[in-house]
Amino acid sequence: MGIVNSSMLTQLFPPKPAFTEKSIPDLQGKVYIVTGSNTGVGKELARLLYSRNGRVYIAARSEAKALSAIEDIERSAPRSKGALRFLRLDLADLATIKATVEEFTGRESRLHVLFNNAGVMYAGADRTAQGHEMHLGVNVLGTFLLTKLLTPTLAATARAEQEEEEEEEGEEERGTAGAAVRVVWVASQAAEMFAARSVGMPMDDPDCSATERAPLDRYGLSKVGNWAHAAEYAKRVGRREGIVSVALNPGNLASELYREQRGLFRLLARMITYPCVNGAYTELFAGLSPEVTMGRTGGLDWVIPFGRIQPIRKDLMDAIKSEAEGGTDGNAKFWDWTEEQVRPDLLYQHFTLPQRKFQTPETVMSHMNVTRFGSSAFRRARATSRSTQGSRRRLGGNFRRSAASGTRTIADAARCKTPDAVQRANPADEVQIGGARLAITASQTRIPPSLRSLSDSPLQFKSEPTPTITRASLTTLTFVHSYECPPIQPLLKAENLDRGHAQTARTMKRKRISFATQLACLALVALTLYFSRRQLAQLPRPSLLSGNSNETPAGSNNGALSQGSLEAYVKAIMEPGDKELPRMECPQLSISRYNHLKPSVPIRDPEIPYFFALDLRDCLNILPRLIGSVVEVIRFLGPERCALSIVEGHSPDGTGEVLQALKTELDILPTTYYFQSTDIDPTHGDRIAKLATLRNMALQPMLLHPKSFSADTTVVFINDVAICPEDILELLHQRRHLDADMTCAFDWTYVGRDPTFYDVWVARGMNGDSFFEVPADGSWDSAWNLFWNDPEAQSRYSSHRPFQAFSCWNGAAAFTAAPIVEKKVAFRGPREGECGQGEPQLFCKDLWFNGYGRIAVVPAVSLGYSDATGKQIKDAKGYTSQWVGQDGQVDDTIEWQHEPPERIKCMPAWENQHWQLWNETLR
Known part of the structure; x- marks a missing residue:
């Protein structure tokens, strides 16, 4: 250096x-x-x-x-x-x-x-x-x-x-x-x-x-x-x-x-x-x-x-x-x-011939690979002739590139039969290609300057008779020259090969210099970072959040995954085409439909317009599809314009280890990545309050970094679902197209043979009722009869058109960050005297109260809670791209209702259903 x-x-x-x-x-x-x-x-x-x-x-x-x-x-x-x-x-x-x-x-x-x-x-x-x-x-x-x-x-x-x-x-x-x-x-x-x-x-x-x-x-x-x-x-x-x-x-x-x-x-x-x-x-x-x-x-x-x-x-x-x-x-x-290196006569050659000694009689086959000649197409030549001694010589072709080195090579082997054949086997044989003469010998490594392109003239040997050449459309050309030789030990020659013991010391010295060079580079970077630490402190960089006292270091799951398994999951997430781990297949993105979500000109504004949030626990198998789709969307939208925040709940299956290992890969995009691991367990104690705390933890970076996020930021909050990139982008697209404050997907499960809408406990229509009727005994027999008492919603749902709702979540939602960063709304549990509903419904209730009531469900986006279920749902309900962006189809609009329904059905339990004022405890 x-x-x-x-x-x-x-x-x-x-x-x-x-x-x-x-x-x-x-x-x-x-x-x-x-x-x-x-x-x-x-x-x-x-x-x-x-x-x-x-x-x-x-x-x-x-x-x-x-x-x-x-x-x-x-x-x-x-x-x-x-x-x-x-x-x-x-x-x-x-x-x-x-x-x-x-x-x-x-x-x-x-x-x-x-x-x-x-x-x-x-x-x-x-x-x-x-x-x-x-x-x-x-x-x-x-x-x-x-x-x-x-x-x-x-x-x-x-x-x-x-x-x-x-x-x-x-x-x-x-x-x-x-x-x-x-x-x-x-x-x-x-x-x-x-x-x-x-x-x-x-x-x-x-x-x-x-x-x-x-x-x-x-x-x-x-x-x-x-x-x-x-x-x-x-x-x-x-x-x-x-x-x-x-x-x-x-x-x-x-x-x-x-x-x-x-x-x-x-x-x-x-x-x-x-x-x-x-x-x-x-x-x-x-x-x-x-x-x-x-x-x-x-x-x-x-x-x-x-x-x-x-x-x-x-x-x-x-x-x-x-x-x-x-x-x-x-x-x-x-x-x-x-x-000298770009001389025209050197552009159409360079072959590497390994040194080999042949100890026993073998047939010598010299395969000469010839690279592209100018802009002409590659060809394959095959010709046959008889020498003046009567021995048969064959010239044929099967051009190939060495998979190991990526260079053209001459491959050789030897088998000898007659003692006097060597004199006949080492002549200055030449071939004629388009007016250029080319010597074919075991040590040939150069092609004459005049050799530029293949013409229609035949291939010729100096010896008679002249063979003919037939052409086919291949990508390469190989000459194979076979002859017989005596039982000797020839040493085949080539250029740029190992020069033997004389270079050993020099090579070792180079290796030491290379190692020293890398150490010097690392020292330089370390010194640079030290002396520029004040500048670095001012740079917006990805960070790990330190949470409350209940939190422990991320990924401390006692090594649930081997290093090989960990690397396989990370690779599957970062590389959409990876096939090592199973995942639900997704269609290719429609770039034209979603291109408007990217900036038309470079934006150097430090604010980040897209914030992805997830709360995850024990969902290792779905990570390649779930996080893989999020990463693919981040790449599409622009990594520097996105932030990803994940809260993980100490998963014994290794989920936390994978999410922690992702930081190294996500930094290179570069996108901002916030990862936390917590001991909060919503299965014990006040479930809704703890779930609300977990969701707020995922949103916490927006409040801690106010210069990076604003009212113009869109939050995409996703459950542990099998989701495709087009599903996420469609929610973002519809939020912008509809001028909505929030858009939700449609999540499904299988209670019986047919798909059943899942988030019925949270979702409420503009009539205040649940999406399907659930009797006091908790039976879901009427799950097929969606929106039985809301003709407008039923009609729009049946035609895969977005419709307004009082509340929804349904596996994934995209919503404005304005009430979050303005500290008007946060996830919470029910207050005293308030209906004991889920934190997403209470979140929507608070949105309405603060003037953010444009909430829409996008039925074209269908989600399941595993790869297998997700695939079944997609087969039954259709992929998003099957229902949107078709030729001649114009995206729908919604005539927004500015007032919520007066009363909302409260269902703290199936056996306890009653109607309550929508703004109970908020008045």
């Missing part, structure tokens, strides 16, 4: 962004490429550019994800006059980048800013298609080649902008107008941390082909490479062509970049991360701000979070200077090395 710069504190804890969407001019007619913009920071940046009428190319590997991102962005800015286009880009395969550039230049003649945003922070050992270390290959080489191939378009745009501005304003100094044309290189604070003193990029082994480095080392070096390229591009190209080249540190962001991280590094990273939009503001500043000029960038200065210009580490200026200028020429050397 390099030198620690004194500016790191201000980069870790920067001030608020000043250059935001409000600073963006009209971008109509401007063209931008944002790599890696189907998610995270890149997606936020693309949205900002599009919102101001820019034409933005979403450059990404996955077309499906890119199109989904485009749909999201378009909905966020419906009035934009800009355009969003998908541009296929795979930085891990250099051979494909030329086709990407050709596709772009076939559509556009100008490019105003290239945002080199894409990057990986990868913990694995895979290599790119050309065999380069993954961080270097994607973050550095792929980005460099893309920029190089787009430079003619950037230069032409700079000249055109210069000419247009000179025509309008007269002669100006060259480069002023060209400052509108830029290349933005997204580096990282790691560029300063890992850069070698006065050199920048260490050149002993940048591709990690002969040494082993930790993932953090490899990532850090790739960011050094980004800065070096930005500085050298400015020196070699920028000043000549009028293109501003600027590197930046986007900041510590809670982005997809951390998806491969594990352990302590991931935990520490989460402590100092910010929303992705802040990183987008940094890139926006680098790409559009008038403060960023050719004179203030070029490597000497770079952009730091969240939109400030600052000098790079002082000693790195030597890397920018040539040796004649008293510098080290470090950047120039790395640039030249990079140019």
